[in-house]
Amino acid sequence: xxxxxxxxxRDIVIVGGGTAGWMMAAAASRxxxxxxxxxxxxxxxxxxxxxxxxxxxxxxxxxxxxxxxDEDAFLSATKGSFKLGIQFENWGAVGERYFHPFGRxxxxxxxxxxxxxxxxxxxxxxxxPLEDYSMCAVAARHGRFAAPSADPRSPLxxxxxxxxxxxxxxxAFLRAYAEERGVERIEGRILGxxxxxESGNVAAVRMEGDRRVAGDLFIDCSxxxxxxxxxxxxxRFIDWSHWLPCDRAIAVPTxxxxxxxxxxxxxxxxxxxxxxxxxxxxxxxxxxFASAFMGEEExxxxxxxxxxxxxxxxxxxxxxxxxxxxRLWHRNVVxxxxxxxxxxxxESTSIHLIQTGISKLLALFPDRRxxxxxxxxxxxxxxxGYGAIRDFIVAHYHVTRRADTPFWTYVRTMDxxxxxxxxxxxxxxxxxxxxxxxxLFTVGSWSAVLNGQGLPPADVDPLxxxxxxxxxxxxxxxxxxxxxxxxxxxxxxxxxxxQGQKMRSAQPV
Numbered sequence: 001x002x003x004x005x006x007x008x009x010r011d012i013v014i015v016g017g018g019t020a021g022w023m024m025a026a027a028a029s030r031x032x033x034x035x036x037x038x039x040x041x042x043x044x045x046x047x048x049x050x051x052x053x054x055x056x057x058x059x060x061x062x063x064x065x066x067x068x069x070d071e072d073a074f075l076s077a078t079k080g081s082f083k084l085g086i087q088f089e090n091w092g093a094v095g096e097r098y099f100h101p102f103g104r105x106x107x108x109x110x111x112x113x114x115x116x117x118x119x120x121x122x123x124x125x126x127x128x129p130l131e132d133y134s135m136c137a138v139a140a141r142h143g144r145f146a147a148p149s150a151d152p153r154s155p156l157x158x159x160x161x162x163x164x165x166x167x168x169x170x171x172a173f174l175r176a177y178a179e180e181r182g183v184e185r186i187e188g189r190i191l192g193x194x195x196x197x198e199s200g201n202v203a204a205v206r207m208e209g210d211r212r213v214a215g216d217l218f219i220d221c222s223x224x225x226x227x228x229x230x231x232x233x234x235x236r237f238i239d240w241s242h243w244l245p246c247d248r249a250i251a252v253p254t255x256x257x258x259x260x261x262x263x264x265x266x267x268x269x270x271x272x273x274x275x276x277x278x279x280x281x282x283x284x285x286x287x288x289f290a291s292a293f294m295g296e297e298e299x300x301x302x303x304x305x306x307x308x309x310x311x312x313x314x315x316x317x318x319x320x321x322x323x324x325x326x327r328l329w330h331r332n333v334v335x336x337x338x339x340x341x342x343x344x345x346x347e348s349t350s351i352h353l354i355q356t357g358i359s360k361l362l363a364l365f366p367d368r369r370x371x372x373x374x375x376x377x378x379x380x381x382x383x384x385g386y387g388a389i390r391d392f393i394v395a396h397y398h399v400t401r402r403a404d405t406p407f408w409t410y411v412r413t414m415d416x417x418x419x420x421x422x423x424x425x426x427x428x429x430x431x432x433x434x435x436x437x438x439x440l441f442t443v444g445s446w447s448a449v450l451n452g453q454g455l456p457p458a459d460v461d462p463l464x465x466x467x468x469x470x471x472x473x474x475x476x477x478x479x480x481x482x483x484x485x486x487x488x489x490x491x492x493x494x495x496x497x498x499q500g501q502k503m504r505s506a507q508p509v
Contacts, residue, residue: 007367010037013215015190015205015228017043019167020337020354021221022174023063027358029181030067032365041178042186042205042213054277054284055083055264055348056162057440058102063355067177072500077173079280080165081497082145082262084136086347090268091453093401098452099263100347101136103148103160105444106479109472115447116431116461118476121469126477130451133476134444135159138483140263144490145497155479155486162348164264164277164284186213190222193232201332201370202228216368220335224342229325229335236326243394243416244322245293245407246272246344250300251286251316255309262493266346269302270294271407275345276308280497283309288344293407320344322390328382329375334361341386346396349389352440356385381438388439391420392446399424399453424455431457 012028014021025041033039064074074080085101092098106114114133121127131137135158139145149156179185189208196203204214205228220228229235241247257278265276272289287303300315324341328334335341336357343349360381364374398416402408416424426432427450433443491499 007369008036009216009366009368011215012037012039012217012219013205013213014039014041014219014221016221016223016339017041017171017175017185018221018223018337019171019351020339021219022171022178023351023354024219024221024336024358025178025183026067026174027063027362029178029183031362033182038184039178039182040184040186040213040215042188042190042207044189045187046189054167054279055086055164055275055345056351057348058160058162059352059355060162063358069177074173075163075165075280075497075500078163078165078169079282080163081260081279082493083162083164083264083348084140084145084159084262085134086264086266087140088266088268088396088449088452090402091266091273091396091400093454094404096454098448099131099134099137099140100445100448100452101131101134101140102162103134103136104158105130105137105448106133106476110463110467112461112463112467113433113443113447115433115443115451116464117467117472119431119451119457120460120464121473121476124469124473126480127473128480130448132480132483134448135483135486136161138487139490140261142487142490143259143261143493144487145262145493146490155482161262164279166279166281167351190227193228195232199331200233202232216332217366218333220333220339221337223338224320226325226335226339228333229328229330229339233330233333235330235335237321238323238326239321240323240343240390241321243390243414244344244397245290245410246288247319247321248291248296248299249286249288249318249320249344250296250303251284251318252303252307252314253282253312254285254307255312256280256282257309258494259492260494260497264348267306268402269306270405272299273346274303274306282312288346290407293405293410324383324386327375327379328357329361329378332370334378340382343386343389343393346393347389347441349393349440353386353389357382384437385440387417387419388436388441391417391423392441392449394420395424395446395449396453399450399455401454424450427455428458430459430461432461 014024028039087099089097108114118130135155148159191206193202194204202218204212260278267274271294274287277284287299289299320342328340337354360378364378366374397411400412433446
C-alpha cells in the first residue's frame, strides 16, 4: 500500500469541456476526489460544442446511478424524455419500417434463441412480426411508457429504456455537479502541449496569456482536433470512411410535438438518413449524408422538406470523419469522445463510448509508474468495442435491398470488415448470432436489425425439429396479445414524464 501511495496520481487535467469533458469531470469528482487529488478542466467559451448526441442507450442509466443523480431532476434539467428504441424507415427497402427495441424480445426455449423460434414459425397464423414480442416495441408503437416492473413474472419486467436529452444542458448539469464537488474549471484557449524530454509524456498544456497547466494524467476531450493524443503525441487516426461514407450532418431544431414519441426515428434518404429526437421543449432533427453522393444544398433541402414541425433556428452544418485513433491511451494521455474516434450517431453510441472510456479508465486507473499492461488492456478493450459497434452500424447500410441511388448501390455491394462478413455468413445459413466478449449489442439487437432489413436465414436451426411447433405457436400468439393488452394500459409518454416531475415537486424540501 505504501508503495502505491508514493506513486499516486495527484493532478488530473481534462482538456476540453462539452459532454465528454464534463462526464469525465463528474465521474472523477465522484470516484477520485479524495482531498489529495486535484481535478481541473480547461475549456473556452469561444469554442462551441458539436452536440449531436442527444439520444442514448440504456447503459447511461448506470452512469447516472454511479453519480447518484435523481432521474426526475436530471430529466427536468436536460428537458429529457424516455427512449424505448429506434424506428427505422426506408432502410431495407423504400416504404418499409422496423423497430430496434431495447430490452428482451420473446423468451428462449430449450436453449434455442427466440429469434430462431420466430423464424421457424413466422408464417403460422397469428404469429405476426418479431417486434410484437418486445414490450418496448409495442409500448413505443402506442406512444406509451412506464418504468420496468420489479416482478420477473410480468412482461413489464422486460422493459428497458434510455433517454433523449439536450446535450448542452446535460453538460451544464454535469458541470454544476462536478464543480460542487471540487473540480476547478479554467477558462481559455489552449495553444499547445509541452512534452517531457525524458519520458515523452505530456508535461503541461500551454494556454493563451502565457499560462501553463501542468499535470500527471491528461484526459483529451478536445474534439476532432485531438490536441493531445493526435497533435502532440502523433497517434494515428484509422479511417473507416470506406465502410461508413457519411461525412456530413445538417442539424436543425423544431417545435415540440404535443405527443412526445418514446423513441428515436431514423428515416433513410437517397444518400444517408434523417434523425428525429423528441425532447420536452423541442425536437432535434438532422440529416446525415455522404458528400461524395449528395451536395450540401440538396441535403439541407431534403431535411427541411421532411420536418414534422416548424424549425426554430437556422440549419447548422457539421463535418466529420468516421474512424478511431490507433490507441486511445498513449503515454499519460487518454482520449475520450471525438478526440479518440467517431462513429456516426445511427445507433446513439457516441455518449456510450465516452461512458465506456471513463468506466474502463477507472477500472484500470494508473499510478505514475505507467504500467504498459494497464494501457494495453485499456486499448484492447476500447479498440474491440469500437470495432464491434462499427460492424453493427455497417450492417445497417450493407444489408439492404435498395438499389435506387448510387449511394445505396455502393454500400450494398462494398467490401465489408471480415468480422462482419463472418457474422452475416453464419446468420444467412441458419440464423445463428453470437455475442463476443463484452460487446455492446446483444443477440436481440442483431436479430431485430437483420430481420428488419430483410435478411432471412436460408434454413432454420436444426434443434427446432424436436419441438412441438403447434403448441409453441399457440404460446407465441398468447404472448403477442398480452403485450398488446398491457401496452395500451400504460400512460402516454408525456404524461409519464409529467407525473414523475409532479411527484418530485410534491416531496418536502
